Amino acid sequence: MGTPxxxxxxxxxxxxxxxxxxxxxxxxxxxxxxxxxxxARQLRTIRSRLRSWLPANAPEADEDxxxxxxxxxxxxxxxxxxxxxxxxxxxxxxxxxxxxxxxxDADPERGPEPAVGRDPALGGMGLHLVAHLxxxxxxxxxxxxxxxxxxxxxx
Numbered sequence: 001m002g003t004p005x006x007x008x009x010x011x012x013x014x015x016x017x018x019x020x021x022x023x024x025x026x027x028x029x030x031x032x033x034x035x036x037x038x039x040a041r042q043l044r045t046i047r048s049r050l051r052s053w054l055p056a057n058a059p060e061a062d063e064d065x066x067x068x069x070x071x072x073x074x075x076x077x078x079x080x081x082x083x084x085x086x087x088x089x090x091x092x093x094x095x096x097x098x099x100x101x102x103x104x105d106a107d108p109e110r111g112p113e114p115a116v117g118r119d120p121a122l123g124g125m126g127l128h129l130v131a132h133l134x135x136x137x138x139x140x141x142x143x144x145x146x147x148x149x150x151x152x153x154x155x
Contacts, residue, residue: 020112020127023138025149028093028100030057038086043074046090057094060154065099068133068152072101075126076148079112080105084146097135098153105148108141112148 033053035046047070054061054069073090080088084105091102114127130150131137137150 020114020131020148021138022111022140024140025100025102025138025147026095026136026151028095030094032091032093033057034092035090036087037077037081037090038088040078040081043077046073046077050092053092054099058099058154061099062155065152065154069099069101072130072133072150072152073103075130076101076103076150079103079126080148083107083110089145095151098151100149100151102147102149104142104145106145108144108146111139111146 033050035042035049037043037046050069050073051066054066058065069092073092077088077090080086080103084107086106089104091100091104093100093102112127114131133152134150135153139146139148141147
């Protein structure tokens with residue numbers, strides 16, 4: 001997908017490159033994709049279903065958007081399972097400019113914390129990867145659950 005362009009920078013002027021600010025997710029349209037998981041092995045099924053959902057709901061989507069969507073879901077859902085507790089709920093929906101991924105978990109007390117000062121070889125870089133794919137991102141607490149979200153642009 002590459003680096004966001006100048007228009008993306010204008011939308012993100014209040015965000016640091018890898019930050020996950022606490023703010024509401026953008027409005028969505030159309031039928032969403034929704035799933036609930038309790039184990040990382042279930043991510044395979046989610047990836048398969050998202051491969052079918054995306055072309056039907058975002059016909060302009062290309063392989064870069066699909067790859068970014070699948071990576072974002074894998075990283076955010078794995079973080080939810082590892083750090084937030086299950087069940088983890090995965091929600092995808094259209095926005096005016098692309099696709100929103102919203103992953104919620106059972107820990108509303110702690111927001112996403114990108115790794116700082118860690119050797120990338122030790123892992124923990126998922127939030128950084130997702131941040132670089134997105135045009136907007138954040139987190140909020142709704143109905144006692146933490147929702148970590150990211151918007152990926154349709155090209």
